[in-house]
Amino acid sequence: MAENELKTRGVAPLSEKHRPGAPAVAATGKPKRTNNPQAMRARILDVGADLFQRHGYNATSMHDVVRAAGTTGGALHHHFATKKSLGLAVIAERVAPEVEATAIQPVSNASSAASGIRAVFNGVADTLEHNRAVTGCPLNNLALELSLADPDFREAVNAVFDRWRAALSFRLHADHPEMDEARAHDLATLVVASYSGAMAMAKTSQSAAPLRACATQLETLLRRT
Amino acid sequence: MAENELKTRGVAPLSEKHRPGAPAVAATGKPKRTNNPQAMRARILDVGADLFQRHGYNATSMHDVVRAAGTTGGALHHHFATKKSLGLAVIAERVAPEVEATAIQPVSNASSAASGIRAVFNGVADTLEHNRAVTGCPLNNLALELSLADPDFREAVNAVFDRWRAALSFRLHADHPEMDEARAHDLATLVVASYSGAMAMAKTSQSAAPLRACATQLETLLRRT
DNA sequence: TTAATAAAAGACCGGTTGTCCTGTTTTGTC
DNA sequence: GACAAAACAGGACAACCGGTCTTTTATTAA
Numbered sequence: 001m002a003e004n005e006l007k008t009r010g011v012a013p014l015s016e017k018h019r020p021g022a023p024a025v026a027a028t029g030k031p032k033r034t035n036n037p038q039a040m041r042a043r044i045l046d047v048g049a050d051l052f053q054r055h056g057y058n059a060t061s062m063h064d065v066v067r068a069a070g071t072t073g074g075a076l077h078h079h080f081a082t083k084k085s086l087g088l089a090v091i092a093e094r095v096a097p098e099v100e101a102t103a104i105q106p107v108s109n110a111s112s113a114a115s116g117i118r119a120v121f122n123g124v125a126d127t128l129e130h131n132r133a134v135t136g137c138p139l140n141n142l143a144l145e146l147s148l149a150d151p152d153f154r155e156a157v158n159a160v161f162d163r164w165r166a167a168l169s170f171r172l173h174a175d176h177p178e179m180d181e182a183r184a185h186d187l188a189t190l191v192v193a194s195y196s197g198a199m200a201m202a203k204t205s206q207s208a209a210p211l212r213a214c215a216t217q218l219e220t221l222l223r224r225t
Numbered sequence: 226m227a228e229n230e231l232k233t234r235g236v237a238p239l240s241e242k243h244r245p246g247a248p249a250v251a252a253t254g255k256p257k258r259t260n261n262p263q264a265m266r267a268r269i270l271d272v273g274a275d276l277f278q279r280h281g282y283n284a285t286s287m288h289d290v291v292r293a294a295g296t297t298g299g300a301l302h303h304h305f306a307t308k309k310s311l312g313l314a315v316i317a318e319r320v321a322p323e324v325e326a327t328a329i330q331p332v333s334n335a336s337s338a339a340s341g342i343r344a345v346f347n348g349v350a351d352t353l354e355h356n357r358a359v360t361g362c363p364l365n366n367l368a369l370e371l372s373l374a375d376p377d378f379r380e381a382v383n384a385v386f387d388r389w390r391a392a393l394s395f396r397l398h399a400d401h402p403e404m405d406e407a408r409a410h411d412l413a414t415l416v417v418a419s420y421s422g423a424m425a426m427a428k429t430s431q432s433a434a435p436l437r438a439c440a441t442q443l444e445t446l447l448r449r450t
Numbered sequence: 451t452t453a454a455t456a457a458a459a460g461a462c463c464g465g466t467t468g469t470c471c472t473g474t475t476t477t478g479t480c
Numbered sequence: 481g482a483c484a485a486a487a488c489a490g491g492a493c494a495a496c497c498g499g500t501c502t503t504t505t506a507t508t509a510a
Contacts (some may be wrong), residue, residue, distance in 0.1 A: 035476050056370055058283035062468060074489045080352045083468065136369060140425055144361060144369045145431040147279055158429045186438035189426070193439050196425050196508055197418030200365055204372040204383045213411035214418050262457065285500055299459040303489065
């Protein structure tokens with residue numbers, strides 16, 4: 001803390017030699033650069049979400065993000081000073097909305113909790129079968145890799161899990177007012193857990209079958225409730 | 226293949242200067258070294274399983290393994306030439322037996338499938354509550370991180386998942402001969418998936434509650450079968 | 451006793467990591 | 481049109497990565 005002022009670790013500027021940041025355009029009237037911070041930020045987030053999803057957080061380097069986003073290290077650093085800040089932003093601005101759209105809203109809007117849950121499982125299974133590789137649930141991927149490594153990550157992921165479970169629990173209670181809250185809570189936990197686990201199995205088996213199996217069994221459980 | 230004989234990329238031995246491998250003992254009759262390949266191999270595997278479990282595969286360096294095992298890079302390289310070979314050995318010789326002991330055998334030996342499954346879930350929950358940190362299911366951790374990265378890892382993890390599900394399915398069918406095989410298979414998938422997912426939720430919430438919730442709900446489902 | 455082999459040690463390699471710094475260009479405001 | 485701040489460019493940088501290497505030491509077979 002006290003040695004900050006001694007942190008002159010950079011090299012003294014070699015007047016002539018050191019020229020970082022070459023001119024964006026030599027002399028012609030080329031496109032130069034288009035300042036568009038929102039689009040740049042969005043593109044970095046998209047690329048980050050995609051790479052973290054496909055290769056994992058630790059296996060993705062900042063350079064990978066720079067290359068895939070077609071940008072530069074300076075731009076990346078401007079928007080996200082550290083890898084961790086990019087990771088947290090990806091969770092909050094990409095993963096959480098995706099969970100909201102693909103898993104929470106369909107259940108909230110369905111005619112019943114049971115049919116909504118089945119629709120979500122089978123809908124995701126359909127999507128998986130259309131794609132080439134099963135990359136798993138983005139939330140689950142990041143949860144397992146990062147929740148022990150850093151409390152901030154753990155908190156961020158946990159918030160999404162909680163939101164999801166709470167929404168399910170609310171819908172179950174709405175469908176079945178006679179069901180006590182603890183039961184609804186446990187049931188919602190089972191649904192979320194089996195979705196996460198089924199996605200893990202789907203990833204390792206590269207098949208949507210585990211999702212279909214869980215959808216079937218969960219429905220019989222929910223229908224008898 | 227044909228350029229093997231030209232592979233003299235090493236530096237010419239600088240007679241006096243180049244002395245890798247300092248003498249293990251200076252001049253005294255110290256313990257020097259104890260040759261015990263099996264114990265060394267076992268220790269490396271134990272340490273590797275522990276570190277991969279707590280920090281993840283990619284976040285664990287070979288140097289971390291060397292340090293934690295109290296050995297040297299040479300010894301590690303002798304037993305496991307690459308990080309991947311260590312990873313595969315950890316799965317085959319540590320993770321798979323652990324799954325066998327903690328999740329498969331208790332169900333096979335229980336008085337019924339339902340009670341065995343409940344015992345496994347609650348037993349693991351008890352263990353988690355005794356430990357400080359919930360590090361999650363080792364199989365699940367490695368599955369999510371590596372199954373997309375490398376086909377060999379995917380195969381290894383998938384084999385464990387399949388073995389587990391097959392054992393559950395067999396026990397369910399033995400308990401309920403009237404149940405058709407597809408149902409038993411799907412039910413077993415749901416149990417494995419909910420275990421994996423519950424462990425993921427337990428890890429992010431640092432609590433054993435998700436496991437207990439799933440145990441309760443799964444039991445009501447199985448008892449009504 | 452000697453020769454051969456297996457086990458262990460640790461220096462070392464090229465490459466990559468995440469971070470940060472110094473400039474240049476664009477944009478908004480007066 | 482001046483000018484400060486934001487947006488972006490491009491590379492520097494030390495620390496570290498996984499992996500290979502040669503040498504030393506212990507064990508075992510002949």
